[in-house]
Amino acid sequence: MGSSSHARELNPTVVARQLMQQAHNRDGLPEIFAGVGLLIGSGMSWSDSLRGSTAHSVVLASTVLTIVTYCLVSGPIVKWLRRRYLIQRVGYVQFRTNKPAMLRAILLSVLVSVSGALIVWRLRSVGPLKGLIVMLGFLIGGFEVYAGRFLRFWFTGAFAVLAALALAASSLSVSVSLAVFFDIVGVVEIIVGGFVLIRLLSQPIEAGE
Amino acid sequence: MSKPIQQLASIDRTIHEPARLMIVSLLDAVDEADFQYLHQATGLTKGNLSVHLSKLEEAGYMAIQKTFRGKYPLTICRLTAKGKQVLTTYRKVIRAAL
Numbered sequence: 001m002g003s004s005s006h007a008r009e010l011n012p013t014v015v016a017r018q019l020m021q022q023a024h025n026r027d028g029l030p031e032i033f034a035g036v037g038l039l040i041g042s043g044m045s046w047s048d049s050l051r052g053s054t055a056h057s058v059v060l061a062s063t064v065l066t067i068v069t070y071c072l073v074s075g076p077i078v079k080w081l082r083r084r085y086l087i088q089r090v091g092y093v094q095f096r097t098n099k100p101a102m103l104r105a106i107l108l109s110v111l112v113s114v115s116g117a118l119i120v121w122r123l124r125s126v127g128p129l130k131g132l133i134v135m136l137g138f139l140i141g142g143f144e145v146y147a148g149r150f151l152r153f154w155f156t157g158a159f160a161v162l163a164a165l166a167l168a169a170s171s172l173s174v175s176v177s178l179a180v181f182f183d184i185v186g187v188v189e190i191i192v193g194g195f196v197l198i199r200l201l202s203q204p205i206e207a208g209e
Numbered sequence: 210m211s212k213p214i215q216q217l218a219s220i221d222r223t224i225h226e227p228a229r230l231m232i233v234s235l236l237d238a239v240d241e242a243d244f245q246y247l248h249q250a251t252g253l254t255k256g257n258l259s260v261h262l263s264k265l266e267e268a269g270y271m272a273i274q275k276t277f278r279g280k281y282p283l284t285i286c287r288l289t290a291k292g293k294q295v296l297t298t299y300r301k302v303i304r305a306a307l
Binding site for chain 2: 015016017019026083089090093095096097
């Protein structure tokens with residue numbers, strides 16, 4: 001196992017992907033957009049307070065649609081912002097168009113949003129699901145540490161795990177806990193990403209090649 | 210037929226150099242990237258990166274295009290077919306030998 005991970009470290013493709021991932025996260029924009037996505041996602045859980053009224057289904061369905069749309073448009077928006085305003089600082093890169101991967105991402109975002117909506121819809125009938133929050137915390141925290149490639153992602157990842165554990169142990173209902181979890185993790189992501197972006201913008205632009 | 214370990218002797222020395230291998234690997238994973246992006250992704254100094262890019266271009270492994278995006282000058286780099294072929298061969302030789 002050790003030698004296998006060592007071989008992966010030496011693989012130029014793996015190293016290149018890690019470097020690209022690091023360059024991708026350098027300006028804080030992915031965190032800001034992820035944070036906004038989490039805030040939108042919290043709408044799903046807050047809609048539970050409308051349970052019993054017809055507005056509940058409408059809010060839930062429109063949140064799912066918003067999340068899926070957001071997943072599709074946030075990538076191109078980040079790309080546009082970088083090319084329009086940050087190109088002198090972060091450089092230009094054109095990634096290969098990977099249609100199967102794009103299709104998988106679309107299907108995954110639809111699947112996650114619809115499953116989330118179904119879970120929220122059935123929350124009361126299936127009883128307390130505090131384990132779901134803990135699972136989400138570890139999932140988000142783990143992903144941050146794995147994909148982040150910067151020390152700050154260890155901080156936000158650990159924060160997501162701790163927030164999930166604290167909310168799971170609280171006396172709040174599952175839907176409120178979920179909503180609060182999405183909100184506070186989203187806000188922390190936006191603050192950290194915003195701080196990184198401001199710091200990047202305050203640095204002098206280096207002379208070109 | 211030579212043994213895999215013996216093929217290491219005939220490995221392409223232009224891309225075997227660590228900094229150039231890093232550049233070529235990065236460019237292999239994308240369609241194209243500019244000088245600034247490569248500078249940040251590799252962590253090489255601008256002077257050092259410039260020298261390595263020139264060597265790769267001289268070897269015909271990389272194409273460099275100078276252009277502008279608005280007022281910002283872009284030095285866009287992309288791997289040539291020859292560069293991709295050399296990297297594929299390099300990977301095969303290293304994988305077989307090690």
